[in-house]
Amino acid sequence: MNLFETVTQMGHEQILFCHGKDPDIKAIIAIHDTSLGPAMGATRLWPYASEAAALKDALRLSRGMTYKAACANIPVGGGKAVIIANPENKTEDLFRAYGRFVESLKGRFITGQDVNLTPEDVRIINQETQYVVGVEERSGGPAPVTAWGVFLGIKAAVEFRLQTQNLKGLRVAVQGLGNVGQNLCQHLHEHGAKLFVSDISTQKTEQVKHLFGATVVEPDEIYSLDVDVFSPCALGGILNSETIPDIKASIVAGCANNQLGVEVLHGQMLAAKEILYCPDYVINAGGLINVYNEMIGYNEQRALQQVTNIYDTLTEIFDIAQKQGITTNDASKQLAEDRILKAKYLKTMAVA
Ligand SMILES: NC(=O)C1=CN([C@@H]2O[C@H](COP(=O)(O)OP(=O)(O)OC[C@H]3O[C@@H](n4cnc5c(N)ncnc54)[C@H](O)[C@@H]3O)[C@@H](O)[C@H]2O)C=CC1
């Protein structure tokens, strides 16, 4: 990868490579854009197969955060960090060292809990840096709010694509029953949807089968089910040339970040099959909305209103895509970039 060319093309401001011997730490903090405010993005820990894969993840996820904030009308920028490690090798020293790197950015980057980090891990990071949010979980943590936003997004997509407001009998396949996936299943179940679920943890699938009467399928069976909605709530990159030909759902709407394997190619493949794709960073903004509100002083009503806006924003994106004959992914990118340009312009006007 030609690093400077890539980051220039993607628009990143700064990449911090965090490394050290004692403790052994390899982490990448990617700051995409701070023109609207500090870069926000939770930290994930993953045993990446290569350093290039880790960098790619950090670059794409951080740009996604910028777009996420813009589409949600939250005045912050986008960033994301990845720690390259095996979850079995997590130590207090590792998180403390990582926390010191975050502190060194003096608030340009504000982080919290993502994949493979526990609230306890984040509390350790917080001992070395104040630039952490979502630790005290005054609002019950971001996952329930994210799930509510995804539920509203599914409603918007169902209304647009299937022309009904009634979710009764809607068949939904949920991939991944983690913090978000389980909360989403609860809302869908309460609204009469029929659930098909997969997770690599049988304990989780058994729980959801018992609680919400879900039909459990093997992880590789989840793509090809005869359902209305496919909801990816586990991993990124799952919409690709292998899976898309199998998808029978007419709507893809889930919380996972970076769902499209190759953004343009796989966005177009979905559109060609007339599958309505809800851009991941639009539909999963509930978590960011929640932590942002915690940061500025939690106001439940305001947070809920901002999450409710996900419904309207998605409907606007579906309309733009249909009218202009472009993919929903391109429509959301356009919306995000327009808003960022406008906000930057207003900022320069205010300074002048
Ligand atoms: N928690 C939040 O507020 C937000 C989460 N996200 C994204 O949503 C996704 C899920 O988040 P959480 O629920 O918090 O994570 P989590 O770690 O609680 O849940 C992920 C679940 O996926 C399962 N899984 C892993 N591989 C799988 C496979 N091959 N097939 C089926 N299931 C598999 C895991 O066993 C786990 O139960 C992540 O990609 C995260 O980045 C995005 C925005 C906000």
Ligand SMILES: O=C(O)C(=O)Cc1c[nH]c2ccccc12
């Ligand atoms: O939507 C994402 O991918 C996020 O990283 C949201 C999020 C969850 N917890 C946080 C803590 C600090 C900054 C962002 C988040």
